[in-house]
Amino acid sequence: MSAELKELESILNVTLPEKLVEEVLKVEEGHFDVLCTAKNAYDLMKIFNEEAGIYHLSTISGIEKEDEFNICYHIQHRIEEEIREVPINFIITKVDKKNPKSPSMFDFFVAAEYYEREIYDFYGIYFENHPFLQRLILPERWPDDVKPMRKEYSWEQVKEITMKITKESLEDK
Amino acid sequence: MKKVLVMGGEALKNQAKGPVTKHVLKQLADHPPPEDIRTIPKIDEERCIMCGTCINVCPTHCLGIEKDNKDNGMIWILRPQCMWCGHCQTYCPKDAIHIDQDATLSYTLFSFNVRQDFDMLVAKGSFKGDVADKKLQELIEEGGKKLKEIEEFRG
Amino acid sequence: MTEYRSRFRSLTDGSDAPEDADHHIFIGPQHPWAEEPAHFIIHLKGERVVEADIRIGFNLRGIEKAMENRTWRQNVMLVPRACGICSAVHQNVYVRVVDRLAGVEDQISERARLIRMFSLEAERIHSHILWYGILAHDAGFDTMLHITWRDREIIMDIMEDISGNRVNYSINLPGGVRRDIKPELVPSVRERLKKLRKQVEYHRKVFAEEASIRNRLENVGILTKEDAKKTSPNGPTARGSGLPYDVRKSFPYELYDKIDWDLIYYTEGDVLATTLVRVDETLVSIDIMERCLDQLETTQGELLARVKPRIPAGRYMARAEAPRGEDVHYGIADGTDTPERYKIRAPSLGNIDATLKRMDGEYIADMPVILRSYDPCFSCTNRVMIINENTGEKMILNQDEFARKAIKAKKYNRPFF
Numbered sequence: 117m118s119a120e121l122k123e124l125e126s127i128l129n130v131t132l133p134e135k136l137v138e139e140v141l142k143v144e145e146g147h148f149d150v151l152c153t154a155k156n157a158y159d160l161m162k163i164f165n166e167e168a169g170i171y172h173l174s175t176i177s178g179i180e181k182e183d184e185f186n187i188c189y190h191i192q193h194r195i196e197e198e199i200r201e202v203p204i205n206f207i208i209t210k211v212d213k214k215n216p217k218s219p220s221m222f223d224f225f226v227a228a229e230y231y232e233r234e235i236y237d238f239y240g241i242y243f244e245n246h247p248f249l250q251r252l253i254l255p256e257r258w259p260d261d262v263k264p265m266r267k268e269y270s271w272e273q274v275k276e277i278t279m280k281i282t283k284e285s286l287e288d289k
Numbered sequence: 290m291k292k293v294l295v296m297g298g299e300a301l302k303n304q305a306k307g308p309v310t311k312h313v314l315k316q317l318a319d320h321p322p323p324e325d326i327r328t329i330p331k332i333d334e335e336r337c338i339m340c341g342t343c344i345n346v347c348p349t350h351c352l353g354i355e356k357d358n359k360d361n362g363m364i365w366i367l368r369p370q371c372m373w374c375g376h377c378q379t380y381c382p383k384d385a386i387h388i389d390q391d392a393t394l395s396y397t398l399f400s401f402n403v404r405q406d407f408d409m410l411v412a413k414g415s416f417k418g419d420v421a422d423k424k425l426q427e428l429i430e431e432g433g434k435k436l437k438e439i440e441e442f443r444g
Numbered sequence: 445m446t447e448y449r450s451r452f453r454s455l456t457d458g459s460d461a462p463e464d465a466d467h468h469i470f471i472g473p474q475h476p477w478a479e480e481p482a483h484f485i486i487h488l489k490g491e492r493v494v495e496a497d498i499r500i501g502f503n504l505r506g507i508e509k510a511m512e513n514r515t516w517r518q519n520v521m522l523v524p525r526a527c528g529i530c531s532a533v534h535q536n537v538y539v540r541v542v543d544r545l546a547g548v549e550d551q552i553s554e555r556a557r558l559i560r561m562f563s564l565e566a567e568r569i570h571s572h573i574l575w576y577g578i579l580a581h582d583a584g585f586d587t588m589l590h591i592t593w594r595d596r597e598i599i600m601d602i603m604e605d606i607s608g609n610r611v612n613y614s615i616n617l618p619g620g621v622r623r624d625i626k627p628e629l630v631p632s633v634r635e636r637l638k639k640l641r642k643q644v645e646y647h648r649k650v651f652a653e654e655a656s657i658r659n660r661l662e663n664v665g666i667l668t669k670e671d672a673k674k675t676s677p678n679g680p681t682a683r684g685s686g687l688p689y690d691v692r693k694s695f696p697y698e699l700y701d702k703i704d705w706d707l708i709y710y711t712e713g714d715v716l717a718t719t720l721v722r723v724d725e726t727l728v729s730i731d732i733m734e735r736c737l738d739q740l741e742t743t744q745g746e747l748l749a750r751v752k753p754r755i756p757a758g759r760y761m762a763r764a765e766a767p768r769g770e771d772v773h774y775g776i777a778d779g780t781d782t783p784e785r786y787k788i789r790a791p792s793l794g795n796i797d798a799t800l801k802r803m804d805g806e807y808i809a810d811m812p813v814i815l816r817s818y819d820p821c822f823s824c825t826n827r828v829m830i831i832n833e834n835t836g837e838k839m840i841l842n843q844d845e846f847a848r849k850a851i852k853a854k855k856y857n858r859p860f861f
Binding site: 173 | 695
């Protein structure tokens, strides 16, 4: 574990304090996984953005496991001289299922605004300090408390809700 | 006056040339579709062993099967739902099903009736004849019921 | 970052518009076969844009949820239907994720990889030609639309001979490819590629030197390099502003590091720069296709390696360079034959922030060109409704009328209304 941490530190030219990082895994040559918990995520992302100079965010994906949520930020470290990119999957673990909350990374990446709104729509995770956390993708008449990508809703239930709101909108006209 | 003459001349010329669609049809005839264009599946009766792999791999669930423990059975397809992908041909263990043998199907196959256009692809052994025909009728009737439900929903 | 916060207004009635705006415009959601149909809300003062905002979500089909009910083998044919034009790229990334999770990455032969690259580059060519034809139509130069789309038929005929279909090629399968390029087809393909190259060089001459197109596109909607670093665009939108990153060069896949090709980028940052990036990339793609054909003559190999239906547990992220940008897939497997979670991000979603930043301070008559520049696909069925906030009167225009009024305004230097 610490060998990969040292390799990541040498590529980024920065020191990552041990208490913030939970684990560093190597997926393949030049492709890393960094795991950390929700309490330390903001400080660790600050180090990545301000000291190591990472500015490109590709996307954010939400994952549901049996007793927790995971949020994965896919960021790319760009090395200017060789035109090479090092993808880093920044995974925030142990987001509680009954009251899901996580710090928002809008201060570091402007593009995080749309992706975090999408995860709020689909999974119900609340991002603190996000300036405009509102519905992005789901249709207007969708009920507010049904979060479709969670495992408790099957495909048939989602289809029923869609037919119901279609019927309502046809009758309104 | 001069304008009328010019426009009249053009109109006569276009009348003599004929409708433009003639040229389009000629161009289509000069460039026929290639020999191995992808169309809907056809099953060779000798080689099929009724294993059911093509049913499991189909992404749109348009194939259906009914069989018994021996080598008898029948396979049907809902033709408008097939998306001509070719998975059944790739994963068949006996190379019995083909989608790229009949190039004329690619421009003669069209159906407005998305729920009732069933076709029996193969019927082997004891399922030949009456059993296959009866099953086809049942499927078409069920499709008709679904059509009615959709019409009622639309109001 | 406060300049980005001022963009968040409430959604469609515009009742809390910024103080110095006096109109607002909706550019509506209905347009077929686009990855991102969108509803733009633009606040104006006189002729200049004060702010712009967007609503998306009209094309939600629930593909990610549907993929959790189907097996890995069935999903190979569901994933390319996520997009109409970049279908080969989505299938390629999916197949690379499955190859890596199943452990068959080293068993794929060189011949299969070359055929995959061939179909990817063919798709890039036909997508770029489509895009700059429609851009010429929006800028008022209809002749280029007809000429470029006539030349696009050449590449569609080539791919129909090879893969059996004009748009959804579906050649990639986990473990290799499904069809082979027959040796008797190769001479006619080479001849047609030569003809296509001459035509694309003519297109480049028109876009770079013709005065009427340059007048519409030059110095319009400038995105500086610092703004590009803050809003993270991807693909030709970023390469037109001086960020020289292309996934094929910076994290290569599928033998792109063994073939010699050039990376295109410009530094001016206006809409003409993104156009020339795409036109030059078309020429580079024709080069790569010819080199693939040369190398295919001498390599042999089996086309499809065997992959079991159950994929062992693991997770992997893969990316590719679609014609519109950077395409990201993230797949998690759990040992059964259905995926546990599969995430797709199409490239246009990441370019929206950069496009909204481009609109600040520009004229309303430049809107069609700027909205076309990040490569979505608006079409004739959308409507533009202009509401005058002081008197409450409404004026409804559709896409063609909007574009025509914009063309007249720029040509004669006249106000838009």
